[in-house]
Amino acid sequence: MSTERDEIAVVGAGLAGCLLACFLARRGYPVALYERRPDPRTGRVERGRSINLALSERGLDALRRIGLAEQVMADALPMRGRMIHPVAGEPQFQSYSVDGDRAINSISRGALNNALLTAAAALPGVRIAFDHRLVGLDPTSGELTFETPQGKVTGTASVVLGADGAGSAVRGQLLAYGVLTESLDFLDYGYKELTVPPIGGEFALDPGALHIWPRGTSMMIALPNPDRSFTCTLFWPTHGTQSFASLGSPAAIERHFTTHYPDLVPLAPNLVDDYQHNPVGVLGTVRCTPWQVAGKVGLVGDAAHAIVPFYGQGANCAFEDVVELDRCLDECADHWASALPLYQHRRQANAEAIARMALTNFVEMRDKVASPVYRTRKKIEHALERALPGRYVSQYELVSFSTTPYAQVRRRVRRQYAAVGAVAAGALALLAGGVGAALGRRR
Ligand code: FAD
Structure with missing residues (x-):
């Protein structure tokens, strides 16, 4: 570990960015972590935006390396299998592992992000700049431009790492400079979150399973939350006669759910309100190449390879990127011009593999699991x-x-x-x- 190092800029204090800041600070780098939003530990949670997520071994492996796994797992709810809800009849449980013991873990996205932020902020050399939206990047000089509530500010860094999510501004800047190509494959499906609150202080559904309502052309899933509610995510086409656009009135919403999700209706008293007010999120696969430019600018997590959420692996995969980048820095003695290309070489095929498996799993979950x-x-x-x-x-x-x-x-x-x-x-x-x-x- 060296003592004298130039500052590394990490753009995006989401899951990958905060973890990356922790790993880099442990290597002795001064890190500037820039986030477009205000500090989430003091702000409000956005309505209807992926409240929880399933954390599995890859994500846990990364958290163990920075000593955060135990803290994060303290509030996790293990899900040992899928609970399939048919239109009529009793739900059926299918365990994930052969011994029925292994589980994926439902955790609060916000709590995980906050734990990572707090861990990063506590490390020497990390400074976090909230309300800093990246709007400009010169990939040759490393000069960054941000919009802040006080106006535009600039900064420079020896290395810039884009961890700013699927719509990455860093990727956009590399595209604008003509040093990167990208492809965005959006699904015709979107997603909307709905809530099943606790009944009498208890979970309304079995909290030990990931619940699935497979309906062929649509699908709903539900994951438990520590406050004993469930967050349901409805996946449905965005346009057409059977789509989010097709339910225009409270009566139509109630009718639709009573027909297709009859066991959910009595458990979701705010169904109509949730449906009318929660946004429809987009789903797609982002591919780009290269993931790094001249050993000076790199991309991690969704910024490099956003995938559809049907394997519950996007964040897990983003965490693996960070572990791999750390490993490459080890192997290349912190020579970024060697480490970033090596990181891309090792991760790109893996990101493509999980992108494909996630797309295939959509068909499995919405259609096949019930057969x-x-x-x-x-x-x-x-x-x-x-x-x-x-x-x-x-x-x-x-x-x-x-x-x-x-x-x-x-x-x-x-x-x-x-x-x-x-x-x-x-x-x-x-x-x-x-x-x-x-x-x-x-x-
Ligand atoms: P993000 O989490 O998107 O973080 C990006 C950060 O960058 C944000 O804080 C953002 O505000 C900031 N930012 C953006 N633009 C700028 C800018 N211009 N300047 C400064 N900051 C900026 N994954 C799983 O592993 N398990 C799951 O169960 C799971 N479920 C999912 C369910 C749904 C419905 C969806 C949509 C995704 C799901 N995912 C899941 C995927 C997971 O959410 C993402 O893969 C993960 O959040 C990627 O982390 P990230 O840090 O790369 O990006």
């Missing part, structure tokens, strides 16, 4: 995991309960499916041969 074929497939998968411990591991386990690089997960799962397919085809051929022989003998 008997899917349930049988899951039972077979768990049976294989029991029979071949450590050798056959489901994609869900590898993504959520390990830190196996995402790209490796995809390759391994393809190999597993191919092996199972080959065995099944062989067994079918043997069976067909046996049946054929038996039929031949009976002639």
